[in-house]
Amino acid sequence: MWRVEEADLEALALGAGVLGAGGGGNPYYLFLTVRELLRAGRALQVMAVEELPADACVVDCFGMGAPTVSYEKPCQGEELLRALRALEHHLGRRATAVIGGEIGGGNAFSPLLLGAQAGLPVVDGDGMGRALPELQMLSFLIYGRPPAPAVLADDKGNVVLLTALRDVSWLEPLARDVTVRMGGTAEVVSCPMGREEVRATCLPGSISRARALGLAMLEARRTGTSAVEAARQAAGGVCLFIGKVVDVERRTRAGFALGRMVLEGLGQEAGSRMEIEFQNENLVARRDGVIACTVPDLICVLDSEDGEPLSTEVLRYGLRASVLGLPAPSQLTTPRALQVVGPRAFGYALDYQPLLAGFGAAQR
Amino acid sequence: MWRVEEADLEALALGAGVLGAGGGGNPYYLFLTVRELLRAGRALQVMAVEELPADACVVDCFGMGAPTVSYEKPCQGEELLRALRALEHHLGRRATAVIGGEIGGGNAFSPLLLGAQAGLPVVDGDGMGRALPELQMLSFLIYGRPPAPAVLADDKGNVVLLTALRDVSWLEPLARDVTVRMGGTAEVVSCPMGREEVRATCLPGSISRARALGLAMLEARRTGTSAVEAARQAAGGVCLFIGKVVDVERRTRAGFALGRMVLEGLGQEAGSRMEIEFQNENLVARRDGVIACTVPDLICVLDSEDGEPLSTEVLRYGLRASVLGLPAPSQLTTPRALQVVGPRAFGYALDYQPLLAGFGAAQR
Numbered sequence: 001m002w003r004v005e006e007a008d009l010e011a012l013a014l015g016a017g018v019l020g021a022g023g024g025g026n027p028y029y030l031f032l033t034v035r036e037l038l039r040a041g042r043a044l045q046v047m048a049v050e051e052l053p054a055d056a057c058v059v060d061c062f063g064m065g066a067p068t069v070s071y072e073k074p075c076q077g078e079e080l081l082r083a084l085r086a087l088e089h090h091l092g093r094r095a096t097a098v099i100g101g102e103i104g105g106g107n108a109f110s111p112l113l114l115g116a117q118a119g120l121p122v123v124d125g126d127g128m129g130r131a132l133p134e135l136q137m138l139s140f141l142i143y144g145r146p147p148a149p150a151v152l153a154d155d156k157g158n159v160v161l162l163t164a165l166r167d168v169s170w171l172e173p174l175a176r177d178v179t180v181r182m183g184g185t186a187e188v189v190s191c192p193m194g195r196e197e198v199r200a201t202c203l204p205g206s207i208s209r210a211r212a213l214g215l216a217m218l219e220a221r222r223t224g225t226s227a228v229e230a231a232r233q234a235a236g237g238v239c240l241f242i243g244k245v246v247d248v249e250r251r252t253r254a255g256f257a258l259g260r261m262v263l264e265g266l267g268q269e270a271g272s273r274m275e276i277e278f279q280n281e282n283l284v285a286r287r288d289g290v291i292a293c294t295v296p297d298l299i300c301v302l303d304s305e306d307g308e309p310l311s312t313e314v315l316r317y318g319l320r321a322s323v324l325g326l327p328a329p330s331q332l333t334t335p336r337a338l339q340v341v342g343p344r345a346f347g348y349a350l351d352y353q354p355l356l357a358g359f360g361a362a363q364r
Numbered sequence: 365m366w367r368v369e370e371a372d373l374e375a376l377a378l379g380a381g382v383l384g385a386g387g388g389g390n391p392y393y394l395f396l397t398v399r400e401l402l403r404a405g406r407a408l409q410v411m412a413v414e415e416l417p418a419d420a421c422v423v424d425c426f427g428m429g430a431p432t433v434s435y436e437k438p439c440q441g442e443e444l445l446r447a448l449r450a451l452e453h454h455l456g457r458r459a460t461a462v463i464g465g466e467i468g469g470g471n472a473f474s475p476l477l478l479g480a481q482a483g484l485p486v487v488d489g490d491g492m493g494r495a496l497p498e499l500q501m502l503s504f505l506i507y508g509r510p511p512a513p514a515v516l517a518d519d520k521g522n523v524v525l526l527t528a529l530r531d532v533s534w535l536e537p538l539a540r541d542v543t544v545r546m547g548g549t550a551e552v553v554s555c556p557m558g559r560e561e562v563r564a565t566c567l568p569g570s571i572s573r574a575r576a577l578g579l580a581m582l583e584a585r586r587t588g589t590s591a592v593e594a595a596r597q598a599a600g601g602v603c604l605f606i607g608k609v610v611d612v613e614r615r616t617r618a619g620f621a622l623g624r625m626v627l628e629g630l631g632q633e634a635g636s637r638m639e640i641e642f643q644n645e646n647l648v649a650r651r652d653g654v655i656a657c658t659v660p661d662l663i664c665v666l667d668s669e670d671g672e673p674l675s676t677e678v679l680r681y682g683l684r685a686s687v688l689g690l691p692a693p694s695q696l697t698t699p700r701a702l703q704v705v706g707p708r709a710f711g712y713a714l715d716y717q718p719l720l721a722g723f724g725a726a727q728r
Contacts, residue, residue, distance in 0.1 A: 082528070086527050086528070089454070089527075090453070090454070090525075148523075151527075153528075156530040156534070157528060157529070157530040158526075158528060158529050158530055158534050158538065159512075159526075159527045159528035160524060160525070160526055160527070160538065160542075161524070161525040161526075161527050162522075162523075162524055162525075163450050163453075163515075163523045163524070163525050164446070164450070164517075164521060164522060164523035165521070165522050166520040166521040166522055170520070170522050173545055174522065174524065174542065174545050174546075177541045177542065177544070177545045178538065178541065178542065180541075181537055181538050181541045182538075
């Protein structure tokens with residue numbers, strides 16, 4: 001159990017930005033909101049999965065929607081709390097802890113915000129170990145938790161509770177339609193779990209890992225060394241490309257930010273191109289037409305200068321960028337998980353090859 | 365209080381079909397389902413609003429979606445019961461009676477089905493006195509009941525509860541999106557009310573009136589007189605046109621059946637044309653380009669031969685049809701109600717003129 005201090009938030013924002021792999025939503029508003037709550041004296045504890053009591057009632061929480069929208073439409077602030085209260089009313093009991101749905105991007109702050117508002121500890125773990133675009137990709141659901149109940153709340157005061165779902169395949173389309181109608185983003189509280197269910201399905205240690213990643217990058221900035229290289233080392237990844245953004249196509253459709261970017265090589269990479277396709281998050285990177293890295297491994301585009309994560313919303317022509325490939329958490333690369341988060345789940349006629357053993361390694 | 369017998373169902377189906385004004389959904393499956401429940405010994409009581417006990421908890425119920433879909437996709441059968449149980453769970457108490465959202469078309473049978481399944485009496489009243497296409501057009505909502513909670517259930521087992529809505533304007537779009545995703549139709553249970561709230565907001569006597577209308581038509585058929593004329597007399601309306609369907613345009617878009625039909629006059633009407641536009645229900649009838657009748661008055665297209673109601677789904681070239689205009693219930697023609705159900709609410713640049721005093725009377 002450790003207490004979140006203001007300094008942790010900056011490191012977490014940076015580390016979670018990297019783990020967002022291009023998505024996860026804008027962290028800035030949530031970062032500011034949580035910082036204000038800490039400054040106002042709210043205590044916020046992060047608890048290891050092992051520290052959960054036997055009678056714990058843990059709920060997950062995250063923001064849903066196109067990240068592009070999250071940059072333009074800030075939260076009202078109490079969406080997660082309204083969703084939590086609606087879920088508690090439905091369950092007939094109070095939650096005792098919260099866990100993040102995804103550690104990547106702004107969603108790293110969802111459990112911190114809700115924990116601070118509701119006075120609940122935050123479990124050091126999440127349901128993705130990165131950011132991923134669709135709800136069935138939560139590890140809680142991949143490993144067998146039921147998809148209902150789930151609550152969506154918006155900035156206007158609307159609250160929608162999915163009380164029963166035929167199976168997990170109905171969660172994403174129903175929740176996505178509601179999210180689009182709510183204005184393109186919604187806050188979700190779902191997956192009530194006991195301690196054993198959290199243990200069996202979550203990705204433990206995510207918050208600590210994101211914070212450590214961010215701290216390594218901040219330290220590199222402070223000492224004038226490469227923050228990109230610090231991130232690569234801290235996350236155990238490989239550098240896939242160094243170049244300049246020369247093309248970005250992006251559209252918001254059916255509640256997602258869809259598109260592709262092209263980078264032209266600089267320095268040793270001159271003459272090469274990297275193309276990256278994304279659905280909220282970066283999915284597939286090709287170097288001169290050859291696959292270099294695929295989901296669920298993380299394709300992270302960072303500013304070459306200071307390592308700042310470049311999410312798919314802020315990409316623009318001329319940015320100097322380094323592309324890191326980071327290995328997926330082991331829970332996302334089992335045969336069961338790859339059916340849900342592997343390249344084929346996104347429509348690619350590709351089998352997943354681990355970054356460090358497959359495409360990426362062959363090219364480095 | 366009266367007990368529903370099998371013979372009542374046939375009369376009710378016919379009368380409710382007329383009051384559907386082109387919409388309200390397909391009554392046939394629900395008619396069969398309720399008839400089977402009665403044959404299996406389920407008792408079903410209809411209770412006047414005045415007979416409700418002081419501690420009553422009444423919920424409304426109806427099917428939502430494009431009527432065209434209701435002709436192709438029958439209900440699984442227990443959608444309304446699942447929705448009721450979800451609403452009761454949310455409320456923390458059992459309902460003691462049900463009331464129909466709309467008496468028109470198949471929706472006349474929704475409260476009978478739910479009442480028979482749940483063992484609850486059905487209030488003799490409804491929320492429209494006819495059929496209307498959008499949820500905010502329920503008299504309960506027009507006259508001040510809150511739009512949440514409302515539950516939607518589908519044939520697959522999905523149940524969605526709208527627990528909080530910013531205002532009534534959010535009910536229809538959110539519920540419509542969910543309905544479309546559920547496959548184009550959904551069953552709804554909503555508007556929990558006490559006795560005084562039912563009294564203050566419902567249209568009383570709807571079931572008795574629909575049954576009496578159907579009985580008058582059946583009697584005319586039995587004695588070889590005109591069922592169309594019997595309907596006109598029983599409902600106190602006017603005959604707007606007698607002709608033949610020569611054109612039908614119909615499309616299913618955004619969860620609605622939208623379109624128009626054209627009739628060419630026969631007999632005394634030869635040389636004239638009537639055009640009727642619809643959104644699930646018939647909205648505006650023009651005779652040779654001149655407005656003859658508008659919503660909320662009822663524009664009812666009946667088979668000239670036997671008075672069978674011709675809903676917008678079954679219209680086709682060549683049908684001999686009589687168009688009746690029936691006066692709207694008084695609760696739908698107050699200034700407050702006309703803002704929600706008058707011609708302007710459907711995008712027409714027209715003020716409502718009562719059928720018997722306005723356009724229709726001038727032309728007869």
